Amino acid sequence: MNRIWRYLSVFATIMILIVVLMGALVTNTGSQAGCGSSWPLCNGEMIPTEAQKHTIIEVSHRYVTGITGIAVVIQAVWVWFKWRSKETRILAVSSVFFLVLQALLGAAAVIWSQSSYVLALHFGISLLSFASVLLITIVVFEKTYWKTGRISFDLSKGVKWNFVLLGIYTYILVYSGAFVRHTDSSLGCTDFPRCNGEWIPPIVSRAGIQYLHRVLALILVIWLIGTLIYLLKKHKDIPLLSIGLLIAIIFVFLQALSGIFIIQTNMMLVFLLLHAFFVTCFFGILVGLTMVTLRKHTK
Structure with missing residues (x-):
């Protein structure tokens, strides 16, 4: 029976990742209005009769989100009653809450026009939904498969707070990236590393929005590398933490590289996705590391 629940948890995690990517596909192909202003129906129909590209993309996103929602709710209910710990119950509530919030924000964007500030929240909420499901999956494997059981480390408050602040800062950075996209500022800077031939472009402009996102990303890279160096020096006895952070940094560099290619290829869809x-993989790893660092260490 535990194997079935592990399969379900992996399925839910993969599906929520697909939902996040399909949301990005909807945004980057301009398919938000593929179903008109109708929700949950598509152009007033359950299955749209007109198979236009934008309609197919939008309605597919809705169907996949619905299937994912069923899997996430089943997973959440099971862990709620299976393990009555504070951690699992918080994660169970979070996974359902953020998935529902994500769907409601998407519905609101369809039915009513939304500002760029609100639209940028959608991707960030999607990441929180993915992270919650991923963390539940980690807990499921800890309790039913891994012989090591519950992962925890003996760390100082400073290290714990560092990971918490890293997570908060990353969320701000993600919001700035979504804001770049929803204000059509992806090509505000047409070169790299400079911005339109300048090191500091006009801040109140599309170039300024793009430039601010770059600066925030650079700060994150420096912060992550500094944290990794500290862990390698002070916590050589915890290789899992350093390896996890190294993998996270690799994803950050891959994200930066894809961002450069977005500019160089004039926003080719594959690089946008x-x-x-x-960034979704990076955020998931970082939140997972944050969870295990915040746990009370038990020998």
């Missing part, structure tokens, strides 16, 4: 994929 890779950009969303890499």
Whole structure:
């Protein structure tokens, strides 16, 4: 029976990742209005009769989200009653809450026009939904498969707070990236590393929005590398933490590389989707590391 629940958890995690990427596909292909202003129906129909590209993309996103929602709710209910710990119950509630919130924000964007500030929240909420499901999956494997059981480390408050602040800062960075896209600022800078031939472009402009996102990303890279160096020096006895952070940094560099290619290829769709994929993987790893560092260490 535990094997079935592990399969379900992996399925839910993969599906929520697909939902995030399909949301990026909807945004980057301009398919938000593929079903008109109708929700949950598509142009007033359950199955649209007109198979236009934007309609297919939008309605497919809705169907996949619905299937994913069923899997996430089943997973959440099971872990709620299976393990009555505070951690699992918080994660169970979070996974359902953020998935529903994500769907409601998407519905609101269809039915009513939304500002760029609100639209940029959608991707960030999607990441929180993915992270919640991923963390539940980690807990499921800890309790039913891994012989090591519950993962925890003996760390100082400073290290714990560092990971918490890294997570918060990353979320701000993700929001800035989504804001770049929803304000059509992806090509505000047409070169790299400079911006339109300048090191500091006018801040109140599309170039300024793009430039601010770059600066925030650079700060994150420096912060992550500094954290990794500290862990390698002070916590050589915890290789899992350093290896996890190294993998996270690799995803950050891949995300930056895909961002450069977005500019160089004039926003080719494959690089836009890779950009969303890499940041989702990075965020998931970082949140997973944050969870295990915050746990009370038990020998």
